[in-house]
Amino acid sequence: MNEEKLKIKEDAQQWEGGVAKNITFIVTKDCQLACKYCYLVGKNEEERMSWEVAKQAIDYIFDHENDFPERSVVFDFIGGEPFLEIDLIERICDYIKTELFRRQHHWFDSYRFSFSTNGINYDTQKVQRFIEKNASHLSIGITIDGTQRKHDLNRIWKGDGPERGSYNDVVRNIPLWLSQFPGGGTKVTISSADIPYIRESVLHLYSLGIHEVNINVVFEDVWQEGDDRRFEEQLMLLADDIIDGDYYKDYSCSFFSERIGKPLDPVKENNNWCGAGRMLSIDAAGNFYPCTRFAAYSLREKRPIIIGNVRDGINKNRLRPFLTLDRTTQSPQECVDCEVASGCAWCQGENYDAAETPTVYQRSTAICLMHKARVRANNYYWNRLFRKLEKDGSREEFEQNKRNVKPEIC
Amino acid sequence: MKKEVGYVSAEERDEIQRLFERRNGLTELAKILTPDNDELYERLVADMGDTATRFQGWWNDKSAKYGWESAPEGHWEIDFNDCKIYLITN
Amino acid sequence: MLKYLIIQLDSTSTSFCHYAVNRREPCLMPLDTLRKAIRWSMIENVNVQFLYPEYPLPAEYADAIETIDHVKIMQATAADAGKADIVVFDGIASVDADSLSEDMSIVVRTGKKAFFAEYAMLNAILPKVSRLNVVITDIASFADDDFTTYEAALTELAVAVKNEYVGNHPVQFNLLTDRIMLKEMNNCGAGSESLTLAPNGRFYVCPAFYFDDESDSVGDIDNGPSLKNPQLYKLGYAPICRVCDAFHCHRCVWLNRRTTLEVNTPSHEQCATAHIERNASRRLLEAIREVGEFLPGMEIPEIDYIDPFENVRIDR
Numbered sequence: 001m002n003e004e005k006l007k008i009k010e011d012a013q014q015w016e017g018g019v020a021k022n023i024t025f026i027v028t029k030d031c032q033l034a035c036k037y038c039y040l041v042g043k044n045e046e047e048r049m050s051w052e053v054a055k056q057a058i059d060y061i062f063d064h065e066n067d068f069p070e071r072s073v074v075f076d077f078i079g080g081e082p083f084l085e086i087d088l089i090e091r092i093c094d095y096i097k098t099e100l101f102r103r104q105h106h107w108f109d110s111y112r113f114s115f116s117t118n119g120i121n122y123d124t125q126k127v128q129r130f131i132e133k134n135a136s137h138l139s140i141g142i143t144i145d146g147t148q149r150k151h152d153l154n155r156i157w158k159g160d161g162p163e164r165g166s167y168n169d170v171v172r173n174i175p176l177w178l179s180q181f182p183g184g185g186t187k188v189t190i191s192s193a194d195i196p197y198i199r200e201s202v203l204h205l206y207s208l209g210i211h212e213v214n215i216n217v218v219f220e221d222v223w224q225e226g227d228d229r230r231f232e233e234q235l236m237l238l239a240d241d242i243i244d245g246d247y248y249k250d251y252s253c254s255f256f257s258e259r260i261g262k263p264l265d266p267v268k269e270n271n272n273w274c275g276a277g278r279m280l281s282i283d284a285a286g287n288f289y290p291c292t293r294f295a296a297y298s299l300r301e302k303r304p305i306i307i308g309n310v311r312d313g314i315n316k317n318r319l320r321p322f323l324t325l326d327r328t329t330q331s332p333q334e335c336v337d338c339e340v341a342s343g344c345a346w347c348q349g350e351n352y353d354a355a356e357t358p359t360v361y362q363r364s365t366a367i368c369l370m371h372k373a374r375v376r377a378n379n380y381y382w383n384r385l386f387r388k389l390e391k392d393g394s395r396e397e398f399e400q401n402k403r404n405v406k407p408e409i410c
Numbered sequence: 411m412k413k414e415v416g417y418v419s420a421e422e423r424d425e426i427q428r429l430f431e432r433r434n435g436l437t438e439l440a441k442i443l444t445p446d447n448d449e450l451y452e453r454l455v456a457d458m459g460d461t462a463t464r465f466q467g468w469w470n471d472k473s474a475k476y477g478w479e480s481a482p483e484g485h486w487e488i489d490f491n492d493c494k495i496y497l498i499t500n
Numbered sequence: 501m502l503k504y505l506i507i508q509l510d511s512t513s514t515s516f517c518h519y520a521v522n523r524r525e526p527c528l529m530p531l532d533t534l535r536k537a538i539r540w541s542m543i544e545n546v547n548v549q550f551l552y553p554e555y556p557l558p559a560e561y562a563d564a565i566e567t568i569d570h571v572k573i574m575q576a577t578a579a580d581a582g583k584a585d586i587v588v589f590d591g592i593a594s595v596d597a598d599s600l601s602e603d604m605s606i607v608v609r610t611g612k613k614a615f616f617a618e619y620a621m622l623n624a625i626l627p628k629v630s631r632l633n634v635v636i637t638d639i640a641s642f643a644d645d646d647f648t649t650y651e652a653a654l655t656e657l658a659v660a661v662k663n664e665y666v667g668n669h670p671v672q673f674n675l676l677t678d679r680i681m682l683k684e685m686n687n688c689g690a691g692s693e694s695l696t697l698a699p700n701g702r703f704y705v706c707p708a709f710y711f712d713d714e715s716d717s718v719g720d721i722d723n724g725p726s727l728k729n730p731q732l733y734k735l736g737y738a739p740i741c742r743v744c745d746a747f748h749c750h751r752c753v754w755l756n757r758r759t760t761l762e763v764n765t766p767s768h769e770q771c772a773t774a775h776i777e778r779n780a781s782r783r784l785l786e787a788i789r790e791v792g793e794f795l796p797g798m799e800i801p802e803i804d805y806i807d808p809f810e811n812v813r814i815d816r
Contacts, residue, residue: 094442101439101457102450109432133441136434271814278815305761317769321762323813324739356728359762361737 146201260343277322293349
């Protein structure tokens with residue numbers, strides 16, 4: 001009897017969700033692409049993290065183990081495109097592993113390296129060697145936006161000359177990625193111009209073998225009049241396709257969740273949506289941020305919120321607003337009273353950037369109509385699905401086996 | 411074939427999950443540490459042996475404690491999410 | 501609801517709080533602006549506090565000021581200090597106890613180091629005034645050792661305050677008696693209960709905001725105040741303060757913004773010093789009651805923290 005084979009049934013994106021510390025290295029602000037909806041307004045080729053800064057950051061964090069009591073840690077690597085800096089990343093990860101062991105740090109027994117990549121360099125020798133070397137501690141998501149026309153609408157190559165979409169450069173790596181991360185999910189972003197392609201894109205991603213599609217509308221105020229109606233129509237069509245095609249059995253789309261569209265108790269359900277402040281981001285200059293979205297390259301209107309640096313450490317006073325932020329204090333009354341509030345998300349960084357004063361305590365309501373449209377389509381989806389399951393006599397079986405779609409929290 | 415044969419407590423699950431993580435961590439650390447690292451290499455080797463022993467010991471203890479069904483060519487699996495133990499046979 | 505307007509008559513008008521006056525060149529508020537401010541205050545039914553410069557005001561200014569009920573706040577060294585309702589001293593050592601009278605309210609601004617070196621001199625001042633406000637201007641710099649020293653200093657000063665009360669001179673001393681008298685938050689109120697009108701005719705949350713950045717105004721006297729996100733200056737929108745019972749705390753929104761970048765969030769140092777004062781007040785109340793009945797019904801419970809942030813933080 002071999003008792004050592006364990007099944008690891010874990011959702012990579014939700015690994016140790018809520019109890020893991022997220023530490024993000026902004027290794028570069030460069031990217032091969034110039035996606036039209038990208039919130040990173042200050043991307044550039046110059047700000048690349050040096051090994052010295054990365055090492056100082058790691059040393060600071062590990063030297064202050066008591067300030068990081070979370071039982072687990074996720075080291076995120078983002079850009080720009082993180083795999084542009086694969087040599088640095090490999091060095092960082094080797095150092096982290098070695099130092100955790102040398103110091104007998106409690107995170108040695110519970111860590112992950114996480115990447116969200118555009119997928120273009122995924123099959124290169126260096127990236128593949130890195131994956132092989134760290135296989136049991138990796139979470140990698142490749143961003144593919146759906147059908148070619150949807151993907152290429154926004155995700156275009158950087159540079160002058162005619163627009164060139166990146167779909168073909170990404171999709172060729174999907175089979176390799178799925179063979180290495182069979183449960184891999186992709187993140188799809190919806191802006192105003194993408195709405196007509198939502199249905200076809202989700203189905204296309206399913207056809208590529210991606211079972212988990214995490215999809216969200218952008219938080220920025222980009223919405224046109226009538227977008228909510230068009231959005232609702234797309235989701236209704238998608239709902240029909242998922243139900244009629246029996247996709248609900250093995251696939252998920254985060255637009256549809258039983259948990260959304262309910263009123264929220266102002267006392268018992270008063271948590272902040274966003275994890276800013278409980279995370280730590282480090283940029284090339286060695287500055288610390290409560291989340292990457294507060295770094296200068298992410299902000300259109302406001303000054304960055306720097307909460308320390310690798311030399312002086314964390315200014316704990318600057319974390320206090322983030323660590324005391326609840327839902328109702330930052331929400332306008334219409335959100336507090338909203339009958340369909342649950343699942344309505346926000347990004348603390350976008351709230352800050354859009355606020356009338358430099359505060360994280362003013363919630364942006366730019367997605368209000370889009371959320372309400374989603375709720376209506378979501379109601380339709382579940383009412384139709386449950387009716388079908390009941391008629392089939394398979395409701396109970398569905399409840400036992402349904403994929404656990406969690407709200408996506410950045 | 412997969413058959414549910416029992417479950418363990420959350421504390422017991424945490425224990426094996428931590429050992430599982432440690433074993434993976436040590437295995438991947440072994441890919442980058444070489445014998446000329448005087449400070450860490452011997453420690454790593456000793457830790458790998460110790461962790462493997464504790465890991466197998468957990469399965470021995472818990473299978474004896476709970477009396478899980480077994481099979482000659484089978485093995486047990488644990489689902490970290492719900493603490494359930496499964497018997498896997500071909 | 502707005503209750504007070506602080507009118508800063510000159511760019512060099514005295515500070516009575518944590519901020520420093522960083523302008524050297526006098527710039528007097530235009531007389532027309534002053535008159536508009538007085539008229540606006542009457543219409544809005546707010547109490548007026550005038551911050552005076554060192555030099556004597558022209559006669560027409562003095563005449564205009566006297567057209568409205570008000571409070572005069574002046575430096576002890578100001579030309580007209582004798583007419584002040586509240587006199588401000590920079591440094592404990594600068595206070596001549598013999599020059600004080602029992603009906604005086606004084607503010608003493610001091611730095612941390614000077615306070616620790618000179619606080620014993622307050623023992624001679626307490627019997628001579630009706631109210632003493634001590635403002636430690638650099639509390640943001642308090643370190644762990646300073647909290648210990650501060651607690652010891654207040655414990656010593658409490659003996660002198662107790663003696664005044666026992667001797668039938670119930671002096672008000674902000675660091676030790678304000679909390680005893682309060683059943684709810686009573687803080688600075690900048691942005692919610694008070695605004696400041698600077699010499700340039702613009703409104704500011706308080707004078708400190710004017711000195712920090714003149715462009716950071718919240719309206720002007722011609723068009724009225726226009727404070728954005730006004731709710732953030734109210735207690736209900738301050739997650740740490742709304743669960744706190746250091747009722748006497750300044751809750752200085754300017755220090756909040758400097759240290760935490762949010763006007764509704766105090767720093768650890770502001771919370772800890774306020775709680776050291778709160779706890780010293782609790783002990784003082786007990787000590788006075790050992791002598792006789794005093795403020796029955798007013799209680800300050802014993803607590804085991806000095807920073808309420810630890811009770812509301814969401815990551816633990």
